[in-house]
Amino acid sequence: MFYQILLGELSARSQQPSEAFSILLDAARRTNDAALYRRTIQIALQSRSGVSALQAAQTWSQAQPSSAEANRFVLQILLALNRLGDTLEPLRKELMLTPRSARAELIWALPTVYERASDKRAVVALVQKALAEALTQPDLAPPAWATVGRLWQAAGDNPEALRAARKAQEFAPSSEYPARLALSLMANGTPQAEALVLPHLGYAEPAFRLAYVKTLLGAQREADAQVQLLALQEQHPTHADAWLVGGALALQQGHSALAERQFQRYLNMTETPSTNKESDAVRRGRSQAFLSMAHLARQRQDRSDAVQWLDKVNHPDDILRAQIQRATLMAQQGQLDAALQLIRQQAERSAAEAKIKRSAEVQLLRDQRQYERARTTLEAFVQQFPDDTELMYELAMVHEKLGHLQDMENLLRQLIAKSPQDPHAYNALGYSLADRGLRLPEALELISKALDLAPNDPFIIDSLAWAHFRSGNHTQAERLLQQAFLVRPDAEIAAHLGEVLWQINRRDQAVDIFRRGLELNPENDTLQETIKRLGAPL
Numbered sequence: 001m002f003y004q005i006l007l008g009e010l011s012a013r014s015q016q017p018s019e020a021f022s023i024l025l026d027a028a029r030r031t032n033d034a035a036l037y038r039r040t041i042q043i044a045l046q047s048r049s050g051v052s053a054l055q056a057a058q059t060w061s062q063a064q065p066s067s068a069e070a071n072r073f074v075l076q077i078l079l080a081l082n083r084l085g086d087t088l089e090p091l092r093k094e095l096m097l098t099p100r101s102a103r104a105e106l107i108w109a110l111p112t113v114y115e116r117a118s119d120k121r122a123v124v125a126l127v128q129k130a131l132a133e134a135l136t137q138p139d140l141a142p143p144a145w146a147t148v149g150r151l152w153q154a155a156g157d158n159p160e161a162l163r164a165a166r167k168a169q170e171f172a173p174s175s176e177y178p179a180r181l182a183l184s185l186m187a188n189g190t191p192q193a194e195a196l197v198l199p200h201l202g203y204a205e206p207a208f209r210l211a212y213v214k215t216l217l218g219a220q221r222e223a224d225a226q227v228q229l230l231a232l233q234e235q236h237p238t239h240a241d242a243w244l245v246g247g248a249l250a251l252q253q254g255h256s257a258l259a260e261r262q263f264q265r266y267l268n269m270t271e272t273p274s275t276n277k278e279s280d281a282v283r284r285g286r287s288q289a290f291l292s293m294a295h296l297a298r299q300r301q302d303r304s305d306a307v308q309w310l311d312k313v314n315h316p317d318d319i320l321r322a323q324i325q326r327a328t329l330m331a332q333q334g335q336l337d338a339a340l341q342l343i344r345q346q347a348e349r350s351a352a353e354a355k356i357k358r359s360a361e362v363q364l365l366r367d368q369r370q371y372e373r374a375r376t377t378l379e380a381f382v383q384q385f386p387d388d389t390e391l392m393y394e395l396a397m398v399h400e401k402l403g404h405l406q407d408m409e410n411l412l413r414q415l416i417a418k419s420p421q422d423p424h425a426y427n428a429l430g431y432s433l434a435d436r437g438l439r440l441p442e443a444l445e446l447i448s449k450a451l452d453l454a455p456n457d458p459f460i461i462d463s464l465a466w467a468h469f470r471s472g473n474h475t476q477a478e479r480l481l482q483q484a485f486l487v488r489p490d491a492e493i494a495a496h497l498g499e500v501l502w503q504i505n506r507r508d509q510a511v512d513i514f515r516r517g518l519e520l521n522p523e524n525d526t527l528q529e530t531i532k533r534l535g536a537p538l
Helices: 002-013 017-031 034-046 050-063 068-080 084-097 100-113 120-130 141-154 158-171 176-187 191-200 206-218 222-235 240-252 256-270 280-299 303-312 316-332 336-344 351-367 371-384 389-401 405-418 423-435 440-453 458-470 474-487 491-503 507-520 525-534
Strands: none
Touching (some): 002 017, 034 068, 050 068, 068 084, 084 100, 084 120, 100 141, 120 141, 141 176, 158 176, 158 191, 176 191, 176 206, 206 240, 222 240, 222 474, 240 256, 240 280, 256 280, 280 303, 280 316, 316 351, 336 351, 351 371, 351 389, 371 389, 389 405, 389 423, 405 423, 423 440, 423 458, 458 491, 474 491, 491 507
């Protein structure tokens, strides 16, 4: 046996995989040794012979019918060979060989096992057949039905996925599995799934509550997210990530002091002695908090404090963002060319980071009102990346700043034709027309279309309000602007709301809103121009 194994390995090293496979498979059969079966499969896979690997795995599984590892190899190789229909029996066997206590998690993991299969509906039918028994058992039905729902979701059928989630919850209202599926469905645009999330909140772990908060934020339901986040912080004050998300939400809403307190609390809670190594998740969270603290320092024009926070950023995923903030500080001090060079020299680990660099370069030029340079830069980028609709959108906005209104409109109409489900081009074109008092019915139609595509976007609501204001409908404009400013306190929205209040002779309220806008962003051009034009006493 020693010499047979030696000969098999020498054949493998001599690039004779077929001979090595035959010799070692014979040795595995004679000894019934799992390590030899494993090595035989490895040789077959290295020589890209999936059929031989399957033969070895099936031989192993037949020789050792109670081996979960052997059966798992059979299942994985069949999937790699795209023999979906043949996986039914190995899947049933996998379920049977798994201890009852671990079976629920195995069932929940099945969508990952089958994620590369091309026929998603066939996967649903096959897995549902394999889970036929589990679907009727009280302890396994919740993960089983939730898994069927996840597979329907992967197949693009959210209504069927929702029905499966409801069946899962009927068996166990407190089960996490249907709630996790429902949360995923909410994020994918099925708001009815929220009815399955809410009953679970009383049983949920803090991580689930936080995932619900993030889903609400993704749906731009900031008020609801705030309620849930406050409840989470009150009930689980030691759950550090709740304070990180709370800081991000407060920063987004313009509550700088609150944001700083929440970020600082998160940093205090996650500070570990130097002898303990931080987990990657904590290290990333701390880097994000450092970036946000630097942003807050920049807002209050404390450059020294901002630099100190940026020096602490050490997660690879955030280094580029930190350097962009450094470049912004340099540009504000009159070192625009050096700032641009700093951004350009940053390494690009992915296409996404290359895109971030391009956007940052253009944003620096726009912030410094270098609109002609921004136009030239963007035109070069668009020529290099003609399918990047965000670059076309940025170029349209720069044309507007330069007064090239026809060029702006042409680009936005191209974007609408290219991406008819993107709300931003509709909104930008409608707002531009409304702001100049041109073709107001068309402006209202364009912005309404944008709002249909993004119903809760406060900036699109602001555009619609401005179109109503330009059309003389001040009552409707004020109502919409109050709604938008409540959801997203922003200097630009404050400028519009303040002007509407000013025109309807509620000038004290207008001045208060202008002051709030200046606290949010004292350098906002629209706000500064509005205050100066109206002669508001600030």
